[in-house]
Amino acid sequence: MSFAVSRREFLVVAGAAALAGGFVGVPGIGNARAATGTRNAGAFKARSWEAAYSSLGLPTPQPSSAILINAPDVADNGASVPVEVSIRVPNARRLLLIGERNSFPLLADIEFSGRAEPWFEARIKLAETSDVRAIVIADGKAYTASRRVRVIVGGCVG
Template sequence: MSEIKRRTFLKGSMAGGLLAVAAGAGLLRPTQVMAAQWPDSAFNARSVDVAINSLYGSSNIIDSKAIKIRAPLQAENGAKVPIQVLTDMPVDSISVFIKENVMPLAGRANLKNASGFFSTRIKMAKSSDVIAVVKSNGKLHSAKLAIKVTVGGCGG
């Protein structure tokens, strides 16, 4: 992504507060949702708690040391922050939330037949806690990591 586009994205994200009202009224909801299983209310949720509740139907979460989040503590480019979530627990799914984003839920990986690992690159509007939620044997576990995003800095 070019530098200019990234700026626009960041600005757009900051203007998100105003958009919240419109989206709440359903104006911004992606209208052509094709996949029946795509949990649109969870992705459109404006806070981590609401998103988790909508995605899993529960907000009873245990903090867990058995989940590792690997990511740079300081990201130079908020449009592309690499992140890995690892756990040795038997996993149903792993989901990733970025607390300060307008829509915190970044994605969920369903891993019943796979290993407890999910990696991707996320967009971050600004420095934020990143929260990983792991569903294991019907219970929710979570871990979080604060990632700093440098905007226009020298990468410290």
């Protein structure tokens, strides 16, 4: 069995790979990674959002209206819930995204470069109806906001 690749197909794939690799080190582009540079296994294995948060050793978060969470009120499919977080807290450097009722509630730990207004968008998995909580760290203080997302099992409202 032979596998032939045309020159054009090879150049398209090679160019896309080079372009994607080039963005990794550019601040503000493709720079979402674990905030400590390595994965915090203790926080990601915690069974409650409070335990995950306390394992990171961060200050107690206070509610803030400067964190905007855009998510559907009702999600037909808990396996793929679109969530967008806009952060208007000055000097925001880190975002924790939490699905409070998940078995492992810490969904993301993101560090921002500080060159632009922080913003994050993802599709998350929610096991059941839950609050989606965003915790932002800025200037050594923690701020939080949450939004309730109702997950419908089987796509039917009960």
